[in-house]
Amino acid sequence: MxxxxxxxxxxxxxxxxxxxxxxxxxxxxxxxxxxxxxxxxxxxxxxxxxxxxxxxxxxxxxxxxxxxxxxxxxxxxxxxxxxxxxxxxxxxxxxxxxxxxxxxxxxxxxxxxxxxxxxxxxxxxxxxxxxxxxxxxxxxxxxxxxxxxxxxxxxxxxxxxxxxxxxxxxxxxxxxxxxxxxxxxxxxxxxxxxxxxxxxxxxxxxxxxxxxxxxxxxxxxxxxxxxxxxxxxxxxxxxxxxxxxxxxxxxxxxxxxxxxxxxxxxxxxxxxxxxxxxxxxxxxxTDLYRLFGEAYPAEGSAPLTRQTLKSAFELPWNVTLPAHRRHRLTGRAWSAAGAITRVEVSTDGGGTWRRARLHDPSYRGTWTRWSVPWTPDRTGPAELLSRASDSSGRTQPETTVHNTQGYLFDAVVRHAVTVAA
CATH class of the missing domain: 3.90.420.10 (Oxidoreductase, molybdopterin-binding domain)
Structure with a gap:
């Protein structure tokens, strides 16, 4: 029964x-x-x-x-x-x-x-x-x-x-x-x-x-x-x-x-x-898949269950991109807690943000593809950032609270590129 x-x-x-x-x-x-x-x-x-x-x-x-x-x-x-x-x-x-x-x-x-x-x-x-x-x-x-x-x-x-x-x-x-x-x-x-x-x-x-x-x-x-x-x-x-x-x-x-x-x-x-x-x-x-560290009790957190919120560029690390040309930056965002509602992209290391276009119906537990155009006008190193939000009200933070085994990182990632003439 x-x-x-x-x-x-x-x-x-x-x-x-x-x-x-x-x-x-x-x-x-x-x-x-x-x-x-x-x-x-x-x-x-x-x-x-x-x-x-x-x-x-x-x-x-x-x-x-x-x-x-x-x-x-x-x-x-x-x-x-x-x-x-x-x-x-x-x-x-x-x-x-x-x-x-x-x-x-x-x-x-x-x-x-x-x-x-x-x-x-x-x-x-x-x-x-x-x-x-x-x-x-x-x-x-x-x-x-x-x-x-x-x-x-x-x-x-x-x-x-x-x-x-x-x-x-x-x-x-x-x-x-x-x-x-x-x-x-x-x-x-x-x-x-x-x-x-x-x-x-x-x-x-x-x-x-x-x-x-x-x-x-x-x-x-x-x-x-x-x-x-x-x-x-x-x-x-x-x-x-x-x-x-x-x-x-x-x-x-x-x-x-x-x-x-x-x-x-x-x-x-x-x-x-x-x-x-x-x-x-x-x-x-017990000793794996719990959170240990200064921010957690000595015995660790409760056993981990749900994943978190992330986004990423579909772009090689440290890639070189030509200046004064239009690039279509693409990526994916996903959340275990809700549907992706917004993705914002910064092409100046976090100084300014603009919304990306979402290309898929969004559901909890899967991901959503996104894109944004970019025409760089300055040469040299640059940092691209993507920041996702979901229907639970969460937005990716600037940093993630540290744990010794490195689980559930959900902060905005700084993606390094080089803009060349």
């Missing part, structure tokens, strides 16, 4: 009550992180033990599968960032050939014929339930155009613009892509599996290799819980991307799509989903 999902705020209150009562479970989270979090709540002596997940496996492939031509991608270890200027040749959705890749290890090669999704846990009314790809395709399908964006997108600018170092991959603004996703509602799968009214957390886990930190700690396979309220709202188990089966690097045969939430919530190559009647913690919502 199921019930209408509770609001996210009431879910948070319920989850906190359970946490404070010592009823949370930590699946592979570092003990020191749990001690720190619980100490802040006055519960350092009540650290619960985690339970093991069912065994799943997949053959690991060599790194990233698809071609990564340098004119489209910047390589960051196991990751590939889209060069934003390469998007100028694309439409509203990002082709697979241009879509960024965020991998913790390597892209696994999974056989769709033998792939199974196991839904299990004490948040169900009965035993575990398995689903094949054919089972998912028999359910009503939903198609949704949405971006997937790494929480660290823009991290590089904490250092280069704000002179505040941040750890992690030094993404500029290309750790995002927008696609047309098709799949089954996670809500439908959970109900078929026997979702209980006691359930509070849903934790998908990927089939990629276990993640070893630089210090040798084994975090296990990538997994991160989300509240039942989110899982029953708009989350998909996607099996198509831009009208074709998911490519290997983007989650084949099935991935989670959690619209508007940080990219780690959209688990790729999903193999099992734990449904829990008690709050769940993993390394990806």
């Amino acid at each position: 199921t019930k209408t999902p509770e609001s996210e705020s009431s879910y948070d209150r319920r989850r906190l009550d359970q946490w404070l009562a010592g009823e949370a479970r930590a699946d592979g989270a570092d003990r020191r992180d749990l001690l720190r979090l619980l100490a802040a709540a006055g519960l350092a002596s009540a650290v619960p033990l985690g339970l093991s997940a069912p065994a799943v496996s997949a053959a690991a492939g060599p790194g990233i599968v698809k071609p990564l031509p340098p004119e489209r991608f910047i390589i960051h270890g196991t990751n590939a960032e889209t060069r934003f200027e390469a998007l100028a040749e694309t439409g509203h959705t990002t082709p697979v050939s241009h879509f960024f890749v965020r991998n913790h290890t390597t892209t696994p090669r999974v056989d769709a014929k033998t792939w199974r999704l196991t839904v299990w846990g004490d948040g169900l009314t009965g035993k575990a339930r398995t689903f094949s790809l054919a089972d998912l395709k028999r359910l009503p399908s939903v198609t949704r155009t949405a971006f997937v964006e790494c929480a660290g997108n823009g991290r590089n600018f904490y250092t280069t613009q704000q002179h505040q170092p941040a750890s992690g991959t030094a993404w500029t603004l290309g750790a995002i892509g927008t696609a047309r996703w098709r799949g089954a509602r996670l809500a439908d799968v959970l109900r078929l599996a026997g979702l209980s009214h006691r359930a509070v957390d849903v934790m998908p886990r990927g089939l990629d290799d276990e993640y070893l930190t630089s210090t040798g700690t084994n975090y296990g396979r990538v997994r991160r819980p989300m509240p039942v309220s989110k899982a029953l709202d708009d989350v998909l188990l996607a099996y198509e991307m831009n009208g074709a089966p998911l490519p290997p690097d983007h989650g084949y045969p099935v991935r989670v799509l959690a619209p508007s939430w940080i990219g780690i919530s959209s688990i790729k190559w999903v193999g099992d989903i734990e449904v829990s009647a008690t709050p769940l913690y993993s390394p990806w919502n």
Whole structure:
């Protein structure tokens, strides 16, 4: 028996009550992180033990599968960032050939014929339930155009613009892509599996290799819980991307799509989903994907959920443009909180601003293309700025409050160019 999902705020209150009562479970989270979090709540002596997940496996492939031509991608270890200027040749959705890749290890090669999704846990009314790809395709399908964006997108600018170092991959603004996703509602799968009214957390886990930190700690396979309220709202188990089966690097045969939430919530190559009647913690919502730093409590912020507001030029960094010629500056703006309502552009380093023309109907959780003409009349270095506003009333700020891991950078970016005679 199921019930209408509770609001996210009431879910948070319920989850906190359970946490404070010592009823949370930590699946592979570092003990020191749990001690720190619980100490802040006055519960350092009540650290619960985690339970093991069912065994799943997949053959690991060599790194990233698809071609990564340098004119489209910047390589960051196991990751590939889209060069934003390469998007100028694309439409509203990002082709697979241009879509960024965020991998913790390597892209696994999974056989769709033998792939199974196991839904299990004490948040169900009965035993575990398995689903094949054919089972998912028999359910009503939903198609949704949405971006997937790494929480660290823009991290590089904490250092280069704000002179505040941040750890992690030094993404500029290309750790995002927008696609047309098709799949089954996670809500439908959970109900078929026997979702209980006691359930509070849903934790998908990927089939990629276990993640070893630089210090040798084994975090296990990538997994991160989300509240039942989110899982029953708009989350998909996607099996198509831009009208074709998911490519290997983007989650084949099935991935989670959690619209508007940080990219780690959209688990790729999903193999099992734990449904829990008690709050769940993993390394990806304890020492990772929280905000730490001088502006935050010692235990860090609450686990990150929704992405933020950004805009970017489809223009190479430090490009040289001829003076006294008309240029059409193009870019994209996006927000997880509302539709883009306005984009303003400054071509004099922020001295003056004018509105850009918007070229797409705007919706929350996707992006809007924009353009503005510019005829530079002075030679030398220049800074181009774009500033987006959304229907929630937010406008990109001049600076972003610093956090040590460089998440959720949303300040106006200063894009350097040179104007030559």
